Amino acid sequence: MGVTIKKIAADLNLAVSTVSKALRDSYEISPETKTRVFEYAARLNYVPNLYASSLKRRRSGNIAVVLPEVADSFFSSAIDGIEEVAQSRGYHVMVYLTHEDVGREQSIVHEFRNGRVDGVLMSVVANEATYDHLIELGGRDMPLVFFDRVCEGVHSAQVVTDDFESGRKATQHLIDRGSKRLAFLSLAGDLAIIRLRQEGYRQALCDNGLDEQKNPVVYCTHAEVDNLLLIRTLLQGDYRPDGIVGSVEKVATQTYTICHELNLSIPTQVRVVGFSHLQIAGLLNPSLTTITQPAFEMGKTAAMLLFRGLEEKADVRSEKIIIPSVLVARQSTA
Amino acid sequence: MGVTIKKIAADLNLAVSTVSKALRDSYEISPETKTRVFEYAARLNYVPNLYASSLKRRRSGNIAVVLPEVADSFFSSAIDGIEEVAQSRGYHVMVYLTHEDVGREQSIVHEFRNGRVDGVLMSVVANEATYDHLIELGGRDMPLVFFDRVCEGVHSAQVVTDDFESGRKATQHLIDRGSKRLAFLSLAGDLAIIRLRQEGYRQALCDNGLDEQKNPVVYCTHAEVDNLLLIRTLLQGDYRPDGIVGSVEKVATQTYTICHELNLSIPTQVRVVGFSHLQIAGLLNPSLTTITQPAFEMGKTAAMLLFRGLEEKADVRSEKIIIPSVLVARQSTA
DNA sequence: GTGAAAGCGCTAACAA
DNA sequence: TTGTTAGCGCTTTCAC
Secondary structure, three states, X not given: OOOOHHHHHHHHOOOHHHHHXXXXXXXXXXXHHHHHHHHHHHHHOOOOOHHHHHHHHOOOOEEEEEEOOOOOHHHHHHHHHHHHHHHHOXXXXXXXXXXXXXXXXXXXXXXXXXXXXXXXXXXXXXXXXXXXXXXXXXXXXXXXXXXXXXXXXXXXXEEEOOHHHHHHHXXXXXXXXXXXXXEEEEEOOOOXXXXXXXXXXXXXXXXXXXXXXXXXXXXXXXXXXXXXXXHHHHHHOOOOOOEEEEOOHHHHHHHHXXXXXXXXXXXXXXXXXXXXXXXXXXXXXXXXXEEEOOHHHHHHHHHHXXXXXXXXXXXXXXXXXXXXXXXXXXXXXX | XXXXXXXXXXXXXXXXXXXXXXXXXXXXXXXXXXXXXXXXXXXXXXXXXXXXXXXXXXXXOEEEEEEOOOOOHHHHHHHHHHHHHHHHOOOEEEEEEOOOOHHHHHHHHHHHHHOOOOEEEEOOOOOOOOOHHHHHHHHOOOOEEEEOOOXXXXXXXXXXXXXXXXXXXXXXXXXXXXXXXXXXXXXXXXOHHHHHHHHHHHHHHHHOOOOOOOOOEEEEOOOHHHHHHHHHHHHHOOOOOOEEEEOOHHHHHHHHHHHHHHOOOOOOOOEEEEEEOOHHHHHEOOOOEEEEXXXXXXXXXXXXXXXXXXXXOOOOOOOEEEOOOEEEOOXXXX
């Protein structure tokens, strides 16, 4: 195999421990010896065996990012933020996609028991039937930070946006612009962030004396065809809404698809506002009013929080960081 | 720590080697012993220590994906494909972003010498001043597959799309629709795929008796502000093109931004076609004609190729797989 | 069919 | 300041 500490020690007439310490720049070793070791190691192109040291030190230098999907611009920006922080700290990022499947989430998390990763950043699946696997993960003192999609049943650090207020703002915005019949495109499952956005929606309805019964909540899924059907049905129904709040990025764009299909004019016939991080929301036809989530910052913050738990051994489980979203008004709600 | 093979052995009055073999379902061990071991291990929730076995077996079960960025929908779809294949084979995916910085690419690749990953999937930076680090990587028999952005100086497996033909088709399409003054928005640097797309553009110009001098190639960068300036200048110049080919996703959307800003009508005044994988290209204002790259398939194929090199120990370095792109005509070139 | 023992390469007591 | 030694948890001869 490659060059080992042992070989360096032999060649230099030193003990392996001396070489080991020298390479880790220990104060115990004299400058001269260090220099000798460094130079020789460099000359031989020595690369420490990761597994040997991980075996001893019980850390991998890896963190896991577990996500429902990567196609959503929110998640790809979050990865960007996470990767930046990780790279600057010398950590490595492992990405896992659950595709909204609890089973996959479970087996992925299960894998983490063997020490492949030192900590986990996570946005849970929408239909978290059971979250024992997450509790168990925390049980084996694996630092865990939820970002965006948190799991409420698990006591753990969280980085989220102001979902309730954003939902309320989005809805109020539609009402202010003149929409009278609203609908909230929710996401089936039991996500706290979706529930909060939805409660914000209800709050706004209430604030404006609108009836919850007449201004429905429609539960979408992650299956595009199903959603298109749902939205088509909604927009073809007797009580066609003239203002729609999309609780996640894709339902907003899917609404666009259906409006185009049905020749419904946005915003004249239907106003649309969507939770989204799309860079090109402004280029859509018409440009899309968004609740723009600070995806990059959320990723970055979540990673930094994780590293606090990891390196300072701080118990960050009670930390909850809320980074506000911004309503960017565009043509779709003009 | 957790449950070890040693503890199982002690509790069951067996030797560690017996337990080890039993757990790996060795033919040497009797069915009864195996059952005993399996059941006890399951009861104790035994999880093998990854680092101990990696240290012996010299494989990590990780693969690296090195990308310029993740915001681009091409790359996020590619990750999707890669992750799918990896997950089905029990491998883990590490993601690294270079942000078009050769220095970062070098240090990332350098890191791979310690065995953290068993193989590498890569789309190189645009301005690959030197690629010694990539050659060196191949030198230490690390399986390496380039996808999309290949490095020509390195003998390695490749998964690409039909860039020349796509460039030609895109250009021909503009000409067919009536554009007379063309421009190709290239990417500064020396990427083979960009050069090929550009040669396709030239080919189409030539086929139609158009002058290369009068139908320029504009070199964009990855800095958005710079690009916007370049494109603005192009579209405000004396010789304003009425047909634009965007060689990568972002320059196409940036062209939209500038057209909106300058109140240039697409496609009446300027037709636009872009290399892109945007799901929502059809929702842009106007909908964008794209050369749609098979991003997901390319990721998947690249990963499968890597695994052939990894598990069958096949030398796949001479493999070059070309997956064609599809021109999807939309409003922007009507 | 099972067990003893020698490492994989590195780290960290503890000794010198 | 340097060296000796005993592992980390697992795999793998080779002997029984």
